[in-house]
């Protein structure tokens with residue numbers, strides 16, 4: 205093994221939400237067993253239109269995960285765009301590319317702030333005050349979002365960087381996202397090879413990101429093998445350490 209204790213990576217499972225947490229709990233456990241430790245989970249906080257008992261169960265599962273050492277990141281608001289809001293041309297393209305999931309993409313300042321406030325309200329309703337990081341869905345934001353987030357919490361994650369608020373200013377960490385959701389099937393093998401290559405290079409703190417859909421598309425064995433491979437080359441770190 206060429207595991208190098210100086211080389212780190214972030215491992216994150218995205219899109220944990222009130223509707224899928226039951227199915228995902230087992231997948232989280234399988235990844236943690238292979239990784240040998242807890243990791244980061246990007247949680248969609250909306251619990252609108254669900255029954256109170258399901259919301260209570262979701263809260264309890266999230267608390268248990270956090271108590272077991274998993275790091276919970278705040279991942280958008282609804283993870284679905286409000287199509288009635290005004291957006292830039294870039295935002296409209298981002299919506300097309302993400303099946304309308306990039307809810308913050310290209311929003312104007314006021315609308316972006318209102319959507320972020322709603323996300324934080326949902327987060328508080330789930331019993332959490334702060335999150336180590338805010339991750340906009342599909343990493344599409346707008347010119348205002350980063351500063352809006354950093355004036356309210358510690359970190360903001362963009363597609364290739366994580367920005368952390370420090371006493372001395374904002375620190376940026378190069379963190380290329382190695383993600384597989386939404387890629388055409390014929391690119392899968394290339395994407396896996398690319399992820400293995402990036403993880404083997406002495407470059408930044410790469411982010412190995414999985415989505416629930418990857419278990420159906422990439423397959424569980426490929427996911428666990430990627431985690432195994434990454435852990436043989438680098439050590440898992442949490443956002444809190446950046």
Ligand SMILES: [Zn+2]
Nearest residue numbers: 218219341342
């Ligand atoms: Zn997402």
